[in-house]
Amino acid sequence: MLRVLCFTLALHAVLGGNLVEVLQSNGQSTLVSLVQKAGLADALTHGTFTIFAPSNDAFAKLPADLLASLGSDVNALTNVLEYHVVQGSVRKHDVSNEAQLATLTGEKVRLNFYSHNHATTVEGSRITHFDLQASNGYVHVIDTVMLPPEGSIVDIVAGASELSTLLAQVKAANLASALQGDALTVFAPTNEAFASLGSSTLHHLASNPALLKEILEYHVVPQTDYSAGLYNREYKRTLDSHHDHIRISVSGGSVHVNTAKVLKADIAATNGVVHIIDQVLIPSRYHGSSIFGKK
Missing domain, CATH: 2.30.180.10 (FAS1 domain)
Known part of the structure; x- marks a missing residue:
């Protein structure tokens, strides 16, 4: 004993x-x-x-x-x-x-x-x-206190007034179900980001659902990428049909995706994470297109 x-x-x-x-x-x-x-x-x-x-x-x-x-x-x-x-x-x-x-x-x-x-x-x-x-x-x-997520990625977008335009575009492109998949990262443009495209561009996207879907999918990465996992000069494939890359830039306390600044990072969702950004991301193959205000 x-x-x-x-x-x-x-x-x-x-x-x-x-x-x-x-x-x-x-x-x-x-x-x-x-x-x-x-x-x-x-x-x-x-x-x-x-x-x-x-x-x-x-x-x-x-x-x-x-x-x-x-x-x-x-x-x-x-x-x-x-x-x-x-x-x-x-x-x-x-x-x-x-x-x-x-x-x-x-x-x-x-x-x-x-x-x-x-x-x-x-x-x-x-x-x-x-x-x-x-x-x-x-x-x-x-290093951070965890708070239970307030729902899925779609729930997060739906619950944020500054993302109401994104929610409307997601619904118009019939992407809501796709955003219920698991392990996703969404770079979510604000209402102001969409407004900065101009009314003619927004109208063109509204009348071209395939293009709208392509643009929206360019904001989605098929893996969960929190800020701690992002690094400078990193390229990530997106969900669009061409699997285009977005470029991550990290400098000091700022993170950019292409030229868009991350305004609010690491909004946890039950199926991934959302980062709010200040610009709509456009794949490079459209950079010469007149619909996005280019020559």
Whole structure:
């Protein structure tokens, strides 16, 4: 009996304690305090779990009003925290690119591996430390607090007033069902971006559904590309019929797609991600066309 007890204590020491103790010893003090506030600490010591654990700096990046709101609403706080927890032990080598893991809320989180910069993300949040082993699971430290997506890509577009023209164009081109596919990245032009094309160009697109479809598909990449996975002078194939490329430019804190600036990045969706941009993207083969205001 004494030998078993000694072995158990030794194992506990090697693994660094249970999940809550590993979080505490690794400096995730904000997360630990919120877990305790939500009454989840005991639950996380009974069972086997994997936690995608936001760092203190990750919580500090949240808007102050949102953090305060979570602090005063235990149900909302519990939902956000449980969105960071997966049942069972999941290590880095256990998952593949675009893998989706069910969280304790029932919603899924998506993992992406980017080979060019060796970044790994979960719902776009970069994993900074992997496989911190506890006696009842694993902790992966992330640099951004994850918030459950507000629906699919189509739902995201439909819910954003600044993207109402894009939504109308998607419907006109019968692309809504295509945008319900999985693992997609959409560069979404604002209403102002479409307006800048001019009324004659918009009318021409409206009367040429095949061309409209081609232009819209040029804004869609058939893989999930969060900001952490984008790099300067990167070329990505799109969904249009010619599989044209878009060019990514990264300089300082700015990201451009061709000449369009990303205004708002990393809007997570259940089937991918949306980045809002300030111009409509036009494939290079149309750059000499009069319909886009060129000679």
